[in-house]
Amino acid sequence: MRKKGWLWCGFLSFLLLCGCAEPKVIEEIGLITASGYDPGKNGTILGTLVELKIDPVATNDVVILETESSTIRGIRNAANKKTSKGLASGQLRVILYGEGMFNKGNTGIAESLSTDPVISDLTYLAMADGKARDILQLKAKQIPDIGIHLYNLINQNTKVKIMPSATLQEVLHNHFTVGKDPVLPILKKEGNKEIAFSGVAIFKGSNLVGKISTEQSFYLTLLTDKFKSGSIDIEINSDSSKLEPINRRLNKIVASLDSIGSSSDIKLINKEKVEFDLNVNLTARLLEITSQISLGNPENIKLIEKEINKSMKKEIEKLIAYFQSKESDVVGLGEVYKSSVRHSKLTDEKWYKMLKEAKVNVNLDFTIRRTGLIE
Template sequence: MRKSVIVLSIIVLLLPIWTGCVQKRILEELGLVVVVGYDPAEKDRIKGTALLHQIDPAAKEKVQVVVTNANTSKGLRNAQNREVSKRVVSGQLRVAIYNEKLARNGIITLADTLSRDSVISDTIFLTVSRGSTENIITHRFPEISNIGTYLHKMLRQNIQGEQISSCTLHEFIHDVYSVGKDPVLPVIERIGDQILLNHTVLFRNDKMVGELSTDEAFVLKLIRDRYKAGSLEISLDAEPFRQLKPGFQGNKVDIVIENISSSSQIKLADPSIPSFSIRIKMNVRIQEVSTDLKLGEKKVIRAFESEISKEFVRRIQKLIAKTQAVQSDPIGFGEVYHSKVRHSNLTDEKWREMYPNAKVQVDIKTVMVRSGVVE
């Protein structure tokens, strides 16, 4: 009995050592992928560019870039391991970039592979590049030491600042496989030593079919999400303000609205057409005006509220027409239709035929909460 107790005690003492040996991972021996880019290569192959972060005090460079070709993303990983001295791992992946040409042909196989990798977070950001992703990742930026970390922070702060819609891997995969809704992704572009984030691309399922300007992407987010904070410069028709300011010259009034808080509601009005109604309520502050108007007067405030509402109705109708022309539904009207019409048996193919003929009534109520600076 005493002998058994001694043996058991030895096993208990050695167990943490054995466990530690199994789970031990030496960071100095790993190449941590921070950002990966995909470009089309010859013979329908894929060119992969990965930036590896090295945790090694002895290393002269803290990052290493590896460019390889393969037929699949897993093939790229195997090729990367054959070209570096450290084992490549994806647990720190933050951003995946897809070349615009690749995005036009479909990227679901590449994105789906990422989502199935248990070590990769589904909160990584996906983007589309204007031009080669290799040209972005391999470039030596004088003010940026790690382009992967920089891109992640850049995308995160623009999402938090509500300048662009969220673009995580989880959201992209969800919208691709969801009947009646299509994904959108931001576009990054390198010009010299600058990285620009100016556009948003429309997808039909997983294929890029169109593009939105910054202002159009703002309007899309206004419909899809709730704003808590935001900023936008817009031009209003000057005619309603001529009566408020005698001698007013010019055809437009330029204003900057900030601190936008909004809520939107989409309803199915008539399933036979189909027709929808969008109701949006916005609270805004006018930060700057290009002409001298007395923002303390109620009639001036009412004029601004009315004209801001009209301008956004116009922009929303223009945006919807643009998405209908390319048969892409980033707003999710199809999801609303599918959830409200029983036994609709809605499919992607059926909704692609219905959506271009859909009618949308837009109603916006704008409330000016306070005014800011007059130019």
């Protein structure tokens, strides 16, 4: 037994000595925190990589690398030639696509990412309004590290559901689902110093087909997700005499809602003609309204509820009509159809044709739970 023990130890030390794994020591690798892709010349991809540079002596925390290559992976390899440390994408947080990437029908980008186990499924994807490199190249005092800044920006906005969540997992998920299309938030450079969320890109398959504004993004989230707390300013178009604008400065009535809670439910009610019932339940707190209406009166509250309901419903209907016209199913109607109809054998092409003719009845139920401190 003793002999065997020594034999055993001997073997193990031998293995340890000759079988060291390839180390990736943290200070010896260049950590890419964000990357951007734009169409380059001659069908190549222009990649912009943000490398976190940790050097106590250097003033800048990040290095921006730009290279062109014909594959996504090639960009990293090409960029490696320009850096002092080997690049690694295990800490990649944000991937930004230039608008041009989708116009040409550049497909399969998300797929190539998913085969690399090093990239996290929680990486945020976004589309740049214009070129991705312009956003990543942004130099501003208040943004020392553009990669982390973008990550925090998207993370913060996604959490409160201002932005639709577009992690790698969700985009891939929707991309591979028949009857659902992915969306990407659009980031825009404002002036020379700021980056802002400016809208949502709507896809059909992997092609960009349209954009909606940030206000409309609220309604999209209403349809696809649940609100637990959210806030929005909503414009009310009403003929009621009770709802007079408070002043002449704003010649319209705006209600400010917060603590929004919502749930939605889509049902297929007619299989042959393809008709959906879209039920949305919405509760909120009315914080402010630019009207002189007295909020103490229950009837007035009823009235406001009705008016807001009407306005919202209109917006949602408009949005769905827009999606139908663009043949993009970001709400996931196709998925509902597929799960309700047996042996549907649904394919993307078949569904896009049906989607155009589909009828969607929007039923919105809006309740004001309470008003603010004053009545």
